Amino acid sequence: MYDFLIVGSGLYGSTCAYELSKLGKKVLVLEKKDHIGGNIYTENVEGIQVHRYGAHIFHTNDQGIWDYVNQFATFNRYTNSPVAFYKGRAYNLPFNMNTFNQLWGTITPEQARDKIDEQRNKLGNKKPDNLEEQAISLVGEEIYTTLIKGYTEKQWGRSATELPASIIKRLPVRFTYDNNYFNDRFQGIPIGGYTQIAEKMLANSEVRCGVDYLGDKENFDALAKKVIYTGPIDRFFDYCYGKLEYRSLRFETETLAQENFQGNAVINYTEREVPYTRIIEHKHFDYIDTDKTVITREYPSEWQEGMEPYYPVNDEKNNSLYRRYRELSKQQEKTYFGGRLAEYKYYDMHQVIASALSDLKKIIH
Numbered sequence: 001m002y003d004f005l006i007v008g009s010g011l012y013g014s015t016c017a018y019e020l021s022k023l024g025k026k027v028l029v030l031e032k033k034d035h036i037g038g039n040i041y042t043e044n045v046e047g048i049q050v051h052r053y054g055a056h057i058f059h060t061n062d063q064g065i066w067d068y069v070n071q072f073a074t075f076n077r078y079t080n081s082p083v084a085f086y087k088g089r090a091y092n093l094p095f096n097m098n099t100f101n102q103l104w105g106t107i108t109p110e111q112a113r114d115k116i117d118e119q120r121n122k123l124g125n126k127k128p129d130n131l132e133e134q135a136i137s138l139v140g141e142e143i144y145t146t147l148i149k150g151y152t153e154k155q156w157g158r159s160a161t162e163l164p165a166s167i168i169k170r171l172p173v174r175f176t177y178d179n180n181y182f183n184d185r186f187q188g189i190p191i192g193g194y195t196q197i198a199e200k201m202l203a204n205s206e207v208r209c210g211v212d213y214l215g216d217k218e219n220f221d222a223l224a225k226k227v228i229y230t231g232p233i234d235r236f237f238d239y240c241y242g243k244l245e246y247r248s249l250r251f252e253t254e255t256l257a258q259e260n261f262q263g264n265a266v267i268n269y270t271e272r273e274v275p276y277t278r279i280i281e282h283k284h285f286d287y288i289d290t291d292k293t294v295i296t297r298e299y300p301s302e303w304q305e306g307m308e309p310y311y312p313v314n315d316e317k318n319n320s321l322y323r324r325y326r327e328l329s330k331q332q333e334k335t336y337f338g339g340r341l342a343e344y345k346y347y348d349m350h351q352v353i354a355s356a357l358s359d360l361k362k363i364i365h
């Protein structure tokens with residue numbers, strides 16, 4: 001008999017497993033994939049750490065979370081500065097004085113502000129209530145058209161007018177010449193990859209990979225006093241209220257016999273006509289010096305059963321459906337729900353760790 005059965009070995013499940021085993025609890029972790037770590041999984045290809053499920057940059061403002069994750073790896077000083085390609089020209093991200101200069105030739109913050117003010121007039125004083133309006137109100141029409149609309153509509157498969165404003169608020173807008181994608185105090189990539197973090201977190205738990213908990217739920221439930229479930233919440237309840245919408249991704253990875261393919265770790269393709277959203281060149285996350293390089297193209301698609309759900313679509317319709325599942329989950333006596341899929345939240349890694357640590361206080365008592 002186990003004290004805890006944890007479904008999913010992603011960062012949420014692994015954090016729970018680590019904390020619970022530290023308290024002397026007997027923990028069994030089931031993982032559907034053939035490896036641990038969920039989305040943070042990285043693997044060594046030609047001496048390069050490849051982020052199998054898309055670019056992962058750890059960033060946080062919270063000293064406690066930064067210290068916590070540094071227990072499991074040494075982080076480098078990587079600063080994410082993606083570049084956007086649009087119709088053969090390169091623009092710095094996030095939206096900052098470099099971007100404004102590239103678009104308009106403006107050189108002072110005042111000139112850039114004037115330009116943006118001119119372009120957001122059409123909104124008047126209206127409070128933005130979708131992604132398109134929010135973007136125009138932040139950076140004006142031209143940046144919206146060049147760097148946001150095409151990327152957003154292929155990433156989410158929906159018009160930007162149907163998407164929540166919150167998505168675009170993830171990106172900083174700065175009137176300084178600063179290409180750092182994040183505002184957080186701490187940022188980096190673990191030297192040697194992310195998988196070691198999950199390995200260390202799971203070191204004192206029993207882990208079974210290639211096992212779908214929902215394929216034999218009753219028998220697995222019988223093995224443990226409590227269950228922590230980190231998979232999609234709607235699937236747990238056999239989609240009884242209907243399916244939540246997710247975005248899925250197809251990753252196309254190739255090894256190239258050249259030293260440097262694109263000169264940056266992340267290049268976004270903001271034109272609607274280019275079918276992928278970004279190309280990652282993994283070696284640039286870790287300043288690796290090798291003859292070869294590994295790149296990954298990221299193609300977004302609508303999620304269908306059998307695919308990996310990567311992003312929740314947090315519009316009103318899905319959020320209210322989620323709330324019904326959440327209510328249902330409260331009736332589960334011995335099962336707790338957490339993480340990006342079970343909470344249907346667009347969590348970054350630092351938020352997943354924070355959420356797991358906070359939930360554990362309630363789970364353990």
Ligand code: FAD
Nearest residue numbers: 008010011012032038039054056057213231339340348349
């Ligand atoms: P997951 O990693 O999804 O783990 C859930 C696990 O449960 C999976 O391994 C799954 O296989 C398993 N599972 C599900 N159902 C079952 C079942 N029935 N039986 C057994 N196992 C099951 N965050 C950042 O901070 N910085 C970034 O740069 C960043 N980039 C990202 C880029 C992409 C493309 C994506 C998709 C996410 C990115 N994130 C980033 C977010 C980050 O990946 C997540 O916040 C975090 O990994 C989520 O952890 P989790 O444990 O909640 O979920």
Ligand code: UDP
Nearest residue numbers: 084147148149151152155167168170268270
């Ligand atoms: N976005 C955009 N253009 C870009 C980069 C991002 O319009 O070049 C928008 C897009 O809607 C995206 C959102 O900003 O979904 C959040 O971007 P982020 O880089 O945080 O996405 P993630 O890395 O989570 O996929």
